[in-house]
Amino acid sequence: MEAITYYLKANLVFIALFAIYHVALRRETWFSARRAWLLATAVLSLLLLRCYHRSTANPCSLRSTFPESVATPADAPPAGIDWMGYLFYAHLGVSIALLLFLTVRCANAFRSLGAVGDEAVSFFHIVRIPTNTKAHDRDTLVAHERVHVQQGHSFDVVAYEIVSAIFWSNPLWRIALRELRLVHEHTADAVARGSHRNYDELLLAHALGVPTTSLLNTFGSSDIKKRIIMLHNTRSPRLARRKLLFALPALLLATLLASWQAVPSTSPASRSADALVFAGVDQQAEFPGGMEALARYLGDNVRYPKAALEAKAEGTVYVAFTVKANGNVTDVSVKRGVRTDMDEESVRVVKGMPAWKPATAKGKAVDAQMTLPISFRLGQEK
Incomplete structure (x- = not known):
């Protein structure tokens, strides 16, 4: 299923980018760069694979797409259990439950800000400071929480909570979220520390009683030791910039690896020169008997999977394959699928095709890459 493949690739991109962060930036005082990298890691993991598509076409092959062929319910043979489909919907169900729980947590966070508390906290544009705080300490707490509000x-x-709910099966997303929250605290500490002579002691005084799963930005967060150590870290931002420059090529490499798709091919040594180079196309590859014969073949052989029929699933499977110079059909794969059983049925039918009349260029037979859409529709006649 395409969704599962995308899910796995997106997680691989995230793991690669978070590993780069962990090695190059995690201990640096360049907090804006650390925050930007963590946010970009989430965004790229979601969007990168949709923005970059490496061509799977062989530069010396022909490409052709046929009109859509429609498969409708018939005497479908018994189908096996679609475990991949069940796995997908089970994962989706957990994600929806986590998103609903996140909605409740957000509502509770807003509600808690209206109550009296002993901690300085903020959530979006709302700030709460304990009423029993000393005047000088209060100014420092306000300065700290104002950074959280102003920088969003x-x-x-x-x-990040939303993305973590989508990719809940990968625990590294939660670790990255914790790291992002720590960067937020480092950023606010760097601004507020100048307004208080004993900022370390103020941190310790507010360090107890904070739930680690809270959505609120809390002054006395549970990572108090790391925050105090970072307050005394004087590492030069220039070093962080140099590390970031070294990390960018790794980012590009991760991008290319994640977007790469395997392309079935043979070695150049096994091909003839005539099959590799041609300037024009004399004739496209043709199914024996033409398009009408192809339509009859598909109508006689494609069977609506039983599980898909019971689930009332519809969709179009795009099958890519190569018609070799000798007419044989090879390299059959799903270019864009719907669900596992529909994809497998489409591949089975294409693999069972008889030899085609090969395409020709300059009067000689050449390989041709084809795309055949097979549509599964309910309530239609064949």
Whole structure:
């Protein structure tokens, strides 16, 4: 199923980018770069694979797409259990439940800000400071929480929570979220520390009683030790910039690897020169008997999978294959699928095709890459 393949690739991109962050930036004081990298990691994991498509076409092959062929319910043979489909919907169900729980948590966070509390917290544009705080300490707490509000840290957290709910089976997303929240605290500490002479002591005084799963930006967060260590870290931002420059090629490599798709091919040594180079096309590859014969073949052989029929599933499977110079059909694969049983049925039918009349260029037979759409529709006649 295409969705599962995308899910796995997106997680591989995320793991690669988060590993780069862990090695190159995690201990640096360049907090804006650390925040940007963590946010970009989530965005790229979701969008990168949709923005970059490596061509699977052989530069010396012909490409052709046929009109859509429609398969309708018939005497379908018994189909096996679609375990991949069940796995997908089970994962989707957990993600939906987590997103609903996140909605409840957001509502509770807003509600808690209206109550009296002992912690300085903020959520989106709302800030709560304990009423029993000393005046000088209060100014520092306000300065700290104002950074969270002005820089939109709550938007970061909620967005990461949403992505973490989608990719809940990968625990590294939760670790990255915790790291992002720590970067938020480092950023606010760097601004607020100048307004208080004993900022370390103020942190310790507010360090207890904070739930680690809270959505709120809390002054006394549970990573107090790391925050105090970072306050005294004087590492030069220039070093972080140099590390980032070294990390960018790794980012590009991760991008290319994630977007790469395997292309069935043979070695150049096994091909003739005539099959590799041609300037024009004399004739496209043709199914024996033409398009009408192809339509009859598909109508006689494609069977609506039983599980898909029971689930009332519809869709179009795009099958890619190569008609070799000798007419044989090879390299059959699903270019864009619907669900596992429909994809497998489409591949089975294409693999069972008889030899085609090969395409010709300059009067000689050449390989041709084809795409055949097979549509599964309910309530239609064949």
